[in-house]
Amino acid sequence: MTSFFTAAPRYCSRFGAAVLLVVLADFLFYGQPAGITVFLFAILIAGAVVAVHPAAFSDGRVWLRPGALFVALLPLVENVSPLSVSIALVAMAIFALSLAGRLRDRIARIAGQVALFLLAAPFRFIRDFIRWRKAARRIGQRRIRFATFAVWVMPLTLGAVFLALFGAANPVIEYWLSLIDLIKLLDLIQFARIAFWLFMLASVWVFLRPRLPRFPRRIARLKPDLAAVQPTANPDKRVVEDVLFGKAAILRALIVFNILFAVQTGLDAVYLWGGIALPDGLTYAVYAHRGAYPLIVTALLAAGFVLAALRPDSATSADPLIRRLVYAWVAQNIMLVISSILRLDLYIGVYALTYWRIAAFVWMGLVAAGLALIIARIALGKSNAWLLSANLLTLSATLYTCCFINFAATIANYNVDHSLEMTGQGTPLDASYLRALGPAAFPAFDRFLDHQSRTAAANDPALRDLTGVRGSDERWYRTIQQNWRVWSFRDWRLLAYLDRRGPVVIPSVSEPYLPGR
Incomplete structure (x- = not known):
């Protein structure tokens, strides 16, 4: 009972906040476009979190957490996107858990805690509400819900009677009551808005x-019991495992893998890096497209094999020959990733740039970094937990940096600068895809239209239509930007x-369009 009354003020203050x-949130977001309001709302939530955890102020380094959170929220100022919002959610989760004293000290464990926190987030309020009701019942307040409403029955009933009598006796009150439109009041109840509030x-x-x-x-507490009831390992099975995945098998596998990868690396060195002509009927675009993504899968499988074969403190990891073969093999995998990047670059040079191809570049770079970290883990004698933490830090830094890169403008500039209309070679510009990139493509679009207006295509009706579309898109964009949110x-x-x-300015059909007119 004491714990219930002790927790009640905290619940009430947090519920009020x-x-x-x-x-x-209703003022900032409901029926409104998202922009700087997401950053402002995140700051407000952070302030409320600090307010409901006053004990956190006893820590001398308490202001380091808001500072780190502010840096993590800066991508929302640059641009609101699924990536920047995701980073903000993760940062808010880490901030709230750290103030509550529930955050672990290792990066890998922190990542697991944040994942559990976000997965359970949709059910936290419902679970706390149910626990509150159970606590109220345990202290004997089983009829608290009925009593809460029952105490208002008599005041509201008599109040309505008195109001009706006053309306009959006073013309002014009767006039005020006539202004109340119950139908319009019911229309104010919007189920979509109620769902938004919830x-x-x-x-x-x-x-x-x-x-x-x-x-x-609970699962962790069950592990000792489960270990106690597990049957004793079969010696014959252990012998089979030692033969199939032992030191000798891993050594032979690394020799075979290095030879196979050397063949692939040699072919890439000849055709991609050396510029040797491909066989008849095979173009560089096809050669690049066939190998860009499968080689990344190959590198990932190789990384998994290395982690399984060279476990820390194992006999294989201590063998100098195996370590050298692993270094050579991982280095070849890194070369494969670099070749994949070059393949993708050749493919983009023919078929233009898209979001997915940029994502592939980023992914390939992360794979190469992960392979380099595997070498560092083996050379430094670190654990797999260290490797996981290093990869998480690399991924976090990469995603954070991507929030500040205007990929839509990058794609638009590349496709315009390498289009057939601008260079005389390559593929024609896909104006529909350029427009689908959004307002960020306006500068590249303008550069394309200005170039076309100075060529023989200046009087082309299609160019006039494209210029008209560009003008209507800008008017729509300026209208949206009038909302400060x-x-x-x-x-x-x-x-x-x-x-x-x-x-x-839409060029005239009768005379060519001259810039500056």
């Missing part, structure tokens, strides 16, 4: 009361460019 945040309440509650699911702890640093820079450039 959650309701206030929901009201602010969603936001559950979303902010998980940060105000950060907890981790308890089932991993949608502001971002990236949009601010784009608007500055559009203001410098001036309005888009």
Whole structure:
């Protein structure tokens, strides 16, 4: 009973903060586009988290956490995207768990905790509400729900009677009552808005009361019991494992793998790096496309084999010959990844750049970094936990950096600069895809239209239509940007460019369009 009354004020204060945040979320987001408001709302949640954890102020390094959180939220200022929002959610989860004193000290464990925290987030508020009700029942307040509503029956009933009597006796009150339209009041009840409130309440509650699911702890307590009832290992089976996956088998496998990879690396050195002509009927685009993605799968399988074969403190990891073969094999895998990057570059040179191909570049770079970290783990004698933490740090830094790169503008600039219309070779520009990239493609689009207006295609009706579409897209974009909620640093820079450039002018059919007219 004492714990219930002790926890009640904390629940009430956190629930009040959650309701206030929901009201602010309704003002910032409901029926509105997302922009700088996401960053502002994240800052408000962080402030509420700090307010409900006053004990955290006793730590002398408490301000390091808000500083780190602010840096993690900066991508939201640059641009609101699924990636920047995902980084913000992870950072908010780490911030809330750290203030609550529930965060581990190792990166790999922190990643697991954050994953559990986010997976359980949709159910946290419901679970806490059920626990609150159970606690109320345990102290004898079984009729608390009925009593809460029953005490209002008499005041509201008599109040309605008195109001009706006053309306009959006073013309002014009768006039005020006539202004109340019950039908319009019912129309104000929007189920979509109520669902939005409930969603936001559950979303902010998980940060105000950060907890981790308890089932991993129960599983951990069961592990000793499960180990006790496991049957004794079969000696014959152990002998088979030592023969198939022992030191001799791994040594022979590494020799075979190095020979196979050397053949592939040699072919890439001849055809990709050396510029030797391919066999008849085979183009560089086909050669590049056939190997860009399968070689990455090959590198991943190789990495898995190395991790399984050279476990820390194992007999294979201590053998100098095996270590040299592993170094040579991983180095060949890194060369395969670099060849895959070159293959993809050749393919893009023929078929243009897209989001997925940029993602493939980033993924290949991460694979190469992961392979290099495997060599570092073996050379330094580190554990697999160290390797996992290093890869998580590399992935986090890469994703954080990607938030500040305008990939839409990068794709648009590349496709315009390498199009058939601009260079006289390659593939024609896909104007529909360029437009689908959004407002970030406006500068590249303008450069393409200006180039076309100075050529023989200036009087082409298709060019006039394309220029008209570009102008209508800009008008729509400027209309959206009039709402302060949608502001971002990236949009601010784009608007500055559009203001410098001036309005888009559709060239006349009768006379060529001259820039500056």
